[in-house]
Amino acid sequence: MAKEYETVIGLEVHVELATKTKIFCGCSTAFGGRPNSHTCPVCTGMPGSLPVLNKKVLEYAVAVGLATNCDITRYCKFDRKNYFYPDNPQNYQISQLYLPICRNGYVEIETEGTAGETSGETTRTKRIGIHEIHMEEDAGKLIHDEWEDCTLVDYNRSGVPLIEIVSEPDMRSAEEVIAYLEKLRLIIQYLGASDCKLQEGSMRADVNLSVREVGAKEFGTRTEMKNLNSFRAIARAIEGEKNRQIDLLEEGKPVVQETRRWDDAKEMSYAMRSKEDAQDYRYFPDPDLVPVSISEEFLEEIRSRQPEFRTEKKKRYKAEFDIPDYDIEIITGSKHMADIFEAAVELGAQPKKVSNWLMGETLRLLKEKELDPEDIRFSPNHLAKLIALTDSKAINSTVAKEVFEVMFAEDIDPEQYVEEKGLKTVNDEGALRKTVEEVIAANPQSVEDYHNGKEKAIGFLVGQTMKAMKGKADPASVNKMLKELL
Amino acid sequence: MEKTELLALSAVELGRAIRNGETTAVEAMEAVLAQVDRTESQYNCYVTLDREDALKRAAEVQKKIETGELTGPLAGVPVAIKDNMCTEGMLTTCSSKILHNFVPTFSSEAVLNLEKAGAVVIGKTNMDEFAMGSTTETSAYGVTRNPRNPEHVPGGSSGGSAAAVAAEECYFALGSDTGGSIRQPASYCGVVGMKPTYGTVSRYGLIAYGSSLDQIGPLTKTVEDCAVVLETIASHDTKDSTSLNREDTDFSSALKKDVQGMRIGIPRDYFGEGLDAEVKDAVLAAADLLKANGAIVEEFDLSLVEYAIPTYYTIAAAEASSNLERFDGIKYGYRAEDAQGLHQMYKKTRSQGFGPEVKRRIMLGSFVLSSGYYDAYYLKALRVKAMIKKAFDQAFEKYDCILGPVSPTTAPKLGESLSDPIKMYLGDIYTISVNLAGLPGISVPCGTDSKGLPIGLQLIGDCFGEKKLIQTAYTFEQLRKEGK
Structure with missing residues (x-):
């Protein structure tokens, strides 16, 4: 044996x-x-x-x-x-x-x-x-x-x-x-x-x-x-x-x-x-x-300067923030990531939203570029600004992801970047109405499908409108306007 | 001033004459260089002489004296430096072939302190290779002869420095003392030499032999010079972890002719077998003179004296075996030409670059540190070292200083010592315990033997006890001069 x-x-x-x-x-x-x-x-x-x-x-x-x-x-x-x-x-x-x-x-x-x-x-x-x-x-x-x-x-x-x-x-x-x-x-x-x-x-x-x-x-x-x-x-x-x-x-x-x-x-x-x-x-x-x-005295000084370690941090996150355990596990798995998380929250961003950016786009890009969380270069301040821009509907989520990718690579200031590149959502109802009318006119087949009860057709029309607006529209408003005009 | 007259001055006297405008730094340097021309071929005090630069520096210093920028007692005074102290831009060989071409990129702290005070470096003095030896005969650059009698050695390892002072080839010199290397050549050449309390002078820039024992100190014509030089080179240096922060380094304040009530202990153990009768008589006569002038002199038993030599050679060799590892032909210094591969290059470079005494101590040191022997030799030596310190501590509860000989004999003849290293090592018996205990010690001339060779008197003080030593030594020197 x-x-x-x-x-x-x-x-x-x-x-x-x-x-x-x-x-x-x-x-x-x-x-x-x-x-x-x-x-x-x-x-x-x-x-x-x-x-x-x-x-x-x-x-x-x-x-x-x-x-x-x-x-x-x-x-x-x-x-x-x-x-x-x-x-x-x-x-x-x-x-x-x-x-x-x-x-x-x-x-x-x-x-x-x-x-x-x-x-x-x-x-x-x-x-x-x-x-x-x-x-x-x-x-x-x-x-x-x-x-x-x-x-x-x-x-x-x-x-x-x-x-x-x-x-x-x-x-x-x-x-x-x-x-x-x-x-x-x-x-x-x-x-x-x-x-x-x-x-x-x-x-x-x-x-x-x-x-x-x-x-x-x-x-x-x-x-x-x-x-x-x-x-x-x-x-x-x-x-x-x-x-x-x-x-x-x-x-x-x-x-x-x-x-x-x-x-x-x-x-x-x-x-x-x-x-x-x-x-x-x-x-x-x-x-x-x-x-x-x-x-x-020396020992006492070092002792008093010891930071909050991961175990305590996990406990505190659980008590303070409404985010999933899994997110806590990942975020506290890197001191650098936890620092970014805490700083962005400190600046007023909603914890769940900060966590979503870290867990979603950040991890995706890290993996894609074969980097460690320690290599993250964007500042918590910029992440908080990006979240504020989406919160105020100044940019839509698609634009936000694009801006984030640039921010991830070069730590640009999202406010400035959105301004310079003219990426702000168009909130001008007249302009939106005009575009929607054009889209309806150009796509009679989809309009007919919609009227025949094909709910899906509206998705196509939203997409066409977003395309015509170069992505600078709020998809929810487009949807509403389309339904209204149809 | 006449050149011969100028040469006879002490360092402090010369400094005063320069400040008073009776002579200049350049004249003093010219006088020294002229003396070098007359006697150096016979004595070989120097490994490196830097004539042109020395004159140039003397002229620069003279200007600063005239503008009032330099006002200290050593401004403009020519000094010789033992060749184991780094001097920026000036060859520093440790009298070894392995550093035959080594030019440091920085100066040792003690040299910088002297230069700041306006002293002018004339060159680097010969020594026993890496300060290992008692005669300056282990130098790779020839022996130095004793100016008092050229048939005899000047002592060592700071033999070049002591001889240069005795031959008036400089006004004062720096030496280093690991087991007596300042005091013993001072004694043999009839000059004053002092090893201060460990940590008083920075070791930064001193090429280490036994790091825990090495101290830089002055070799001078007079006790006054010794005090002034020591207070100039003493400093707290943050580049040397073992450097002390002392506030009592105004050593010249102790230049008082007064030994009234000074408690002086004479260790019986220093006057036993092996001590030359003439040396003994001269040293005891010195004790009597001090007693006659008010000192309280009594005999006592120091104990442990016989353990000092094996303890010293274990510790110093152990540290040296490690300190000298950096001389490998890779980064600087001598490299064997014909070596194949790294291992052979190390072996050939070090076999060809080091002399026999250095190799002997590297082997001894490597052995006492090797696995299985460390406890039996090195660790035991450290324990004995602590016991020796304790014996001195007890003595200093009763005495202000301890008086004895520097060396059992006067300077031996050239060629007599190296054939019997054990005998040579035994010659260190009165000086090495001072290093083991980290204490200050001074050697002052106290007479000559029947051959006319100088005899030195050693005074040993407690840690930080330099002032008592200087006061006692100064009083003795003055009394002797007065012929009392």
Whole structure:
């Protein structure tokens, strides 16, 4: 009889923090820029330069720690991780090993009631432990010039602040892993600590995975998987690695503890280095940085600044706004979208209408253009104006959708745009009557059909009238006028 | 003023003469450069001399003195900088082949402070490679000779700075002290040298050896110069996390000839086996002189002295092994020509670029930090360091300063030290605990041995205790000058 296996997964998640300047110097963290234009003696490891901690990094790290129920280490230190590689200008990375800033936290995830424990309900809540969160610096980038056959280094990313969130091996399926990552992403986005984009590398996850027979007490030998650039890739890599390890065990071969690189195009992983090749990083406390003592006041200040997180926001929306649960789920699923929603409502737009624009046209366009909610560029002010324009019947819904598409792409001011393009509904009854009369005259067949009881024919006539008015009429008024004249 | 007369002045005297219009910054620089021409070929104090620019800068400073823009005591005074402090646009080698072509894009904070005060940099002084050594013989650019007797070493690692002051090839110099590297060469060359409390002078721009121990300090002709230079270079620097914000840096206010009631402790542990009899006699005679002038002098047991050397070499080497990783041939400095691939380039560059003493300490440091040995060596050394600090804390409950020798012997002959590194390391016994405890220490000339080689007296103070040290050292210097 085939053995049953259980997958055990722990995650190491790197998150790039949204500070304006680097972790140990005043250089900009902005993306792009000419190679080595965002650098100084500190982040290029020039002799004699010294690091000074950016306090904002500490604030973000503590905020994430508090939001994930961690103990904050009140006396924490930075350590040097020594290894030679050209992307690392000092040949040591400043990180934290002995006294990381946060420890012993957890987040709660909701998953469909599958994997292992059965609960009968459709969703269940599970706690995923967080072993620690530490602060560290990012490395530069190596660029290989095939033509000149040489490698160049760009230190613009060198010294960009990161936090690494190390989970306990508490996850049992790809679904739980994705739920955990989504949860972390939301918490961090809500804090404004990072935009957490996997594709762009501002959130990176390494997956530690082992399998064991169901019921076994000991963990199996684990591997670490790198190069996972999307939730889809993570799910596929987990599936692939689980199967690879089970196949090995079934064949009676051992799993080797090693680091593997996932190739998402080939849906395969490759061994990068085994435990035997593991480097001795010779960690020791960085003597250039004084230990950080976190005061009660500092902690209290961070605590008081913690935002309303998703769970509370969902509850509040339910109580305050008359919109469907499903809409609440989607809108609060992105801090940016929730911000737009709240701001537009604040400006006087009706919540249901704001929600409709977000749930309808916005999601449609995001999907069409393969964008994330975080990429929405139109301002809540413009959305509120657009809603006001439709409310006052200044434009009809068809025109509104057209205006919205331009607004979505370029964040134009809808009032100004409608004015400039002459898109306002014609409310001149004389002009409307004239056009309707012309349409009736030009379509005797439809008129006859209508009189013969074919109600549908009126729809055609409305359409013809709207066309003749170049869409700038209110369809309800057209309908009324047609009935009257017929 | 006559050039020979000019050279005999102290830094403060020269500054005064320039302000009074008796001489100019340019004349002073010309006098120093003429002296360099006479003696440098023999002593080799400098790695880099910047004659033309030095004269140009002296002329600029002279103008600012005349317009009243510069009024400080060091305005117009030529200074030599140890070659491990970055100087913008001026070669900075750490006396190592691996930085043979390195020109920094910025100046270290201490140098900037001096330049702001109008001191004129003349060049960069020779040192033990990356400040690792006690004789200036590990330099990749030749040995420096002791101006008091060229058959002997000037001490190290700030040997070039001490020798330049002694040879009047500058009016004062900056050195750095990780385990005695200012005080010991000052003692060997018969000049004044001081290591301040850790954090008093910014380390920004100082190419690190042992970051938790390194401090920049002055090497001068007199205690007065020492106090004035130290108050000029001391500053709170936000670019250095370990820099202190002190308000008591008006060190020249302590230049008082008075030791009445000064409580001075003499650690018995500093006068045991290994201490040269002539050095011992000179140092105890100095203690007697202070006692005769009102100081309360008594002996006590400091304890833990024998642990200082292994503790120091564990911590300093560990930090050095990491600090020196950046010298890899990628970004600046020496790169091996014939390497194939990255790994070989690292290996060849570092094998060819570093000298044997630096390699020895990198290996030692890498070993004590390696997995499985970290707790047994590095962590234990940190604990002993804390105990040593505690022993000093206890002593300073009773004493204003501690008096002892700087070094067990006077300057050894050239070539005698490097063959036996352990013996060389043991020579640091009286100076290194001061660095481990972060304390200030000063070396003042107190006599010569039968060969005519200078002997230094060391005074050690509590953290922030520079003023008591300066007062005691100044009083001793004045009493000695008066021949009392």
